[in-house]
Amino acid sequence: MKGKNIWKKCLMFDVCCVCFLFLMVITGTGKGAKLQQGLKTAAGGLETIRQASGAAQEENVSGEKKKIALTFDDGPHPQYTPEMLVALKERNVKATFFLLGQEVEKYPEIVKQIQEDGHLIGNHSYKHEQLSKLPMEQACNQVGRTNELIYGITGLYPSYLRPPFGDWHEKLDCEVNMVEVLWDVDTLDWSSQNHAKIVEKVLKNVQENDIILMHDGYETSVTAAMEIIDTLQKQGYEFVTVDQLLFE
Numbered sequence: 001m002k003g004k005n006i007w008k009k010c011l012m013f014d015v016c017c018v019c020f021l022f023l024m025v026i027t028g029t030g031k032g033a034k035l036q037q038g039l040k041t042a043a044g045g046l047e048t049i050r051q052a053s054g055a056a057q058e059e060n061v062s063g064e065k066k067k068i069a070l071t072f073d074d075g076p077h078p079q080y081t082p083e084m085l086v087a088l089k090e091r092n093v094k095a096t097f098f099l100l101g102q103e104v105e106k107y108p109e110i111v112k113q114i115q116e117d118g119h120l121i122g123n124h125s126y127k128h129e130q131l132s133k134l135p136m137e138q139a140c141n142q143v144g145r146t147n148e149l150i151y152g153i154t155g156l157y158p159s160y161l162r163p164p165f166g167d168w169h170e171k172l173d174c175e176v177n178m179v180e181v182l183w184d185v186d187t188l189d190w191s192s193q194n195h196a197k198i199v200e201k202v203l204k205n206v207q208e209n210d211i212i213l214m215h216d217g218y219e220t221s222v223t224a225a226m227e228i229i230d231t232l233q234k235q236g237y238e239f240v241t242v243d244q245l246l247f248e
Contacts, residue, residue, distance in 0.1 A: 005067035065238035066208040069245045070095040070225065072216040074122055074163060074190075076103055076110035081216045085117055087226050092237040095119050097216065098162040098181075101126030101146030108153045114233065115154045122160035122181065123147055131169040139169045143176050160242060181242050183213035189221045198224035203231060211242060 075097055088095055097114050099121060116123055117199045125142040143161060151157045162180040166199050168180055185205050189198045198220065202212060214221050229239060
């Protein structure tokens with residue numbers, strides 16, 4: 001907005017300069033040194049405004065944070081999810097946790113802590129089964145049962161669903177009114193369980209507005225997530241929840 005206002009002033013100044021020079025010509029006072037001095041004055045003023053506008057635009061761009069979302073699947077885990085929550089709080093980062101219903105049943109206190117810390121809770125089905133391979137009734141039960149479990153702990157029904165394996169049941173949209181959330185960068189942290197590989201995977205591929213897929217059930221995922229956060233924050237990224245990334 002600041003840059004736009006300056007450019008408006010710049011345009012007005014251009015118009016004024018043209019009018020000034022035209023007036024000097026028709027009145028006969030724009031000859032010789034007076035004309036040259038008028039041109040220099042006009043050009044100097046115009047250049048000053050253009051420089052100010054460029055600086056303002058550069059300041060506006062550099063001051064904006066690049067948004068990115070960090071997501072964790074398959075939790076909550078009795079050891080590593082609490083560790084992840086502590087590390088996120090230390091860095092003032094909000095993330096999104098897609099929870100399995102069978103784990104929600106086991107560790108309701110961790111689910112409550114996720115909510116109290118200000119993170120977004122999503123649904124990852126009940127048993128991590130491939131929904132498209134299940135009969136419609138079973139697929140809906142996987143989602144609905146998990147929603148009810150999360151509601152019983154948090155008082156809120158999840159609005160976001162990450163289907164296991166990213167495999168959405170083609171007819172489930174008619175039964176479940178939720179927003180499907182996939183990902184842009186898959187760390188494969190569950191497979192490698194290698195801190196360096198996880199970090200490298202993200203830093204080499206991540207872009208603004210990306211959703212990063214991780215899991216909160218491994219020690220290497222916790223340590224890698226912290227290095228990823230520390231590095232990307234220094235590069236001007238801001239970590240947000242998926243609802244903020246998608247709809248704000």
